[in-house]
Amino acid sequence: MPVLARAQPAEDDAGFGVYVHWPFCASKCPYCDFNSHVRAGGIDEPRYLRAYLSELAHWAALAPGRRVTSVFFGGGTPSLMAADTVGAILDAIGNAWSVGADAEITLEANPSSVEAARFRGYRAAGVNRVSLGVQALDDASLKELGRLHTAQEALDAVAIARRSFERYSFDLIYARPRQTPQEWEAELKRAITEAAEHLSLYQLTIEPETPFHALHKSGKLVIPDDDTGRTLYDLTQEICSNAGLPAYEVSNHARPGAECRHNLVYWRAHEYAGVGPGAHGRLDIDGRRRATMTEKRPEAWLMRVESLGHGQITDDLLTAEERSDEFLLMGLRLTEGIDPVRYRALAGRSLDPDRIATLAAQGFVESGGDGFLRVTSAGFPILDAVVADLAA
Ligand SMILES: C[S@@+](CC[C@H](N)C(=O)[O-])C[C@H]1O[C@@H](n2cnc3c(N)ncnc32)[C@H](O)[C@@H]1O
Ligand code: SF4
Numbered sequence: 258m259p260v261l262a263r264a265q266p267a268e269d270d271a272g273f274g275v276y277v278h279w280p281f282c283a284s285k286c287p288y289c290d291f292n293s294h295v296r297a298g299g300i301d302e303p304r305y306l307r308a309y310l311s312e313l314a315h316w317a318a319l320a321p322g323r324r325v326t327s328v329f330f331g332g333g334t335p336s337l338m339a340a341d342t343v344g345a346i347l348d349a350i351g352n353a354w355s356v357g358a359d360a361e362i363t364l365e366a367n368p369s370s371v372e373a374a375r376f377r378g379y380r381a382a383g384v385n386r387v388s389l390g391v392q393a394l395d396d397a398s399l400k401e402l403g404r405l406h407t408a409q410e411a412l413d414a415v416a417i418a419r420r421s422f423e424r425y426s427f428d429l430i431y432a433r434p435r436q437t438p439q440e441w442e443a444e445l446k447r448a449i450t451e452a453a454e455h456l457s458l459y460q461l462t463i464e465p466e467t468p469f470h471a472l473h474k475s476g477k478l479v480i481p482d483d484d485t486g487r488t489l490y491d492l493t494q495e496i497c498s499n500a501g502l503p504a505y506e507v508s509n510h511a512r513p514g515a516e517c518r519h520n521l522v523y524w525r526a527h528e529y530a531g532v533g534p535g536a537h538g539r540l541d542i543d544g545r546r547r548a549t550m551t552e553k554r555p556e557a558w559l560m561r562v563e564s565l566g567h568g569q570i571t572d573d574l575l576t577a578e579e580r581s582d583e584f585l586l587m588g589l590r591l592t593e594g595i596d597p598v599r600y601r602a603l604a605g606r607s608l609d610p611d612r613i614a615t616l617a618a619q620g621f622v623e624s625g626g627d628g629f630l631r632v633t634s635a636g637f638p639i640l641d642a643v644v645a646d647l648a649a
Contacts, residue, residue, distance in 0.1 A: 272326035274522035275350055277309065278533035279335040280555045283369060286403045287468035288430075288461065292535035292553050293333040300555075306342050308562040309532060310349045312551070315567035316530040317353030320540045323528070325354045327361040327519035330384075336366035340378025346532075347383040361424075361518040363388055368414035369405040376421040386424040388457070388517075389414055394444050398433050415451050426455035426517065432481045432489050433461055441489050442496065449500045454515035458493055459508050460486060487638055494634065506590050507637060524591050526584045534558035534568065546580050548573045577605050582648050589644055594631025612646055622647075 281300060282293045328350060330343065343364065350356060363386040364379055376387070391411040393399050399408060406414070411427075418425040429448055431441050448456065461480060463473045472478035481489065494504055502510040506524060509517065522529050531538035535553035539546060551568035552558040558568040575583070581604030588595035601607045613630065616622040621636030621643050636643050 271525070271527040272518065272522040273323040273354070273527065274327045274329065274519050274529035275325055275354075276519075276529055276531045276533075276536055276538070277328065277330045277335075277346055278333065278531065278536040279330060279338055280333040280534045281337055282332065282334045283337065283367070284403065284405055287472075288402060288464065290464035290467050291333065294555055296555075302339060302342055305555075305559060306345055308559050308568075309346050311562050312532050312567045312569075313346070313349045313353055313530075315569070316532065316538065316540075319542060320528070320530060321354075323354045325350060325356040325360055327522060328356075328363070329519040330364040332365055334367045334370060335364050336370040336375065336379075340375065340382050343379055343384065344382030361386055363517065363519055365390065366414070366418070367406075368411040371414035371417055373417050373421065376417055380421055385422060386426070386517075387418050387422050388455075389418055389425065389427040391415065391427040391448070392430045393433065394429075394447055398436075401434060402430065412451060419453065424455070424515070425453055426457060427452070428457040428459065430459050430461050431493065432486050434478055434480055436481060436489070438485070438488050438492055442492055445493065445496050446500075449496070449502065452502065454502075455509070455511040455517060456497065456502055457509050458497070460490060490638060503592070504637075505592050507640065521591075524587045526580075526587050546575045548575055577603060580604075585648050586644050589630075589632050589640065589647075592631060594625065594629040597628065597630055608647055609649075612649070616643060616646060 278292065280292050280294055282295055285293065285295055328347065330338070330346075335343070347362065362384050364384045365388045366376075367390050371389070379387070389411070391414075392402055392404055394408045394411065396407050399406065399411075415425070415427060418427075427448070429445070431445075445458075463470050463478075463480065469478055473480065480486075497503060497510045501512055503513075504510050505516050506520070509520065511517070526539075528541055529539055531549065531551065534551060534555045535558075536551050538549040540549060541547070548571070549569055550571045552561050552570050561568045561570075581600055584600060584603055585595065597608055608630070613622060613624075616636070617624070621633060621639065622630060623633050624630055632640060632643055
């Protein structure tokens with residue numbers, strides 16, 4: 258599998274990301290277990306904005322002086338936010354920290370809430386990249402996934418994204434009920450003709466406590482078996498690589514150099530602040546890595562911020578073991594792999610050479626000329642087992 262052209266930045270030149278979670282959606286998709294909620298009566302957006310600004314000040318006080326390399330508005334459906342709300346949050350981020358001139362500012366958008374004027378507003382507010390939840394290019398699948406848009410509306414949204422932003426990506430879900438390799442091949446090839454530099458391709462997972470979970474359990478929703486899932490995954494890798502969009506992470510494909518810089522911050526285990534209901538953060542304070550999380554329920558988060566100035570409910574100091582496990586878990590998702598020297602610095606011990614040798618002999622990991630340890634294309638489908646073995 259190809260690896261990223263770019264070397265990892267040194268620790269002191271690492272990225273700092275800001276994740277902003279907007280937890281509201283127009284409707285709840287039956288497969289989704291993200292922290293997303295429908296509020297039929299609408300929400301008081303100016304009141305939420307005030308809370309986001311308060312919480313930002315809280316994170317900036319805890320982690321001052323950082324240079325922001327990426328901001329990501331995720332959800333939920335951030336494309337339901339007013340452009341002024343997005344702009345005010347970006348202004349506050351700029352006041353709290355310094356923001357690099359080349360910072361990547363991404364906003365996730367749902368095709369059912371995309372209009373050209375709305376995208377112009379986001380662009381004027383400072384957004385320079387959008388990620389669209391297309392999910393499928395056929396209407397029957399979109400209906401089954403509970404989406405509010407048709408395939409044509411999704412393609413229209415992609416066209417608006419292309420006209421509005423230099424950088425855009427879209428998501429598709431594959432291994433959907435009854436989907437055959439032939440159908441997926443045609444759909445993916447069609448999608449690639451609409452793609453620019455980046456695609457996120459997720460295999461459908463059945464998440465606990467979702468309507469899909471109940472349907473699946475009762476046999477009313479049948480998804481492709483493991484062998485077909487593997488065929489679909491292999492097909493995805495082959496088609497995307499041939500089209501110049503190799504995987505740089507398990508589910509993410511990009512032209513070399515066009516990887517999502519914000520997600521690289523997570524996978525390279527750098528620092529990020531998480532703002533909004535249920536947002537996670539990883540901050541280095543007094544030389545120790547802290548894992549932070551905020552209250553998940555939007556209204557409870559709002560009230561907490563209004564009384565305390567932030568919605569933070571956890572602040573865990575990570576042990577060397579937790580930190581190095583996380584480093585492996587996240588870093589081995591990337592085709593570039595991990596730097597064993599950085600692992601040793603975090604864990605206080607080296608990876609076990611015998612385990613590496615066994616996994617390498619089985620063809621699941623390899624060492625690159627750069628000294629990085631990476632999972633091979635044969636290892637990716639069993640990534641969890643490979644990571645568990647290395648971390649043991
Ligand atoms: C928070 S959503 C993205 C943006 C927006 N809310 C939307 O749906 O258009 C992130 C992405 O996760 C993926 N996703 C969510 N639940 C999934 C599941 N159970 N299986 C596979 N992919 C899933 C979808 O592709 C979705 O676009
Ligand atoms: S997939 Fe996107 S639109 Fe659907 S419920 Fe989840 S976050 Fe909301």
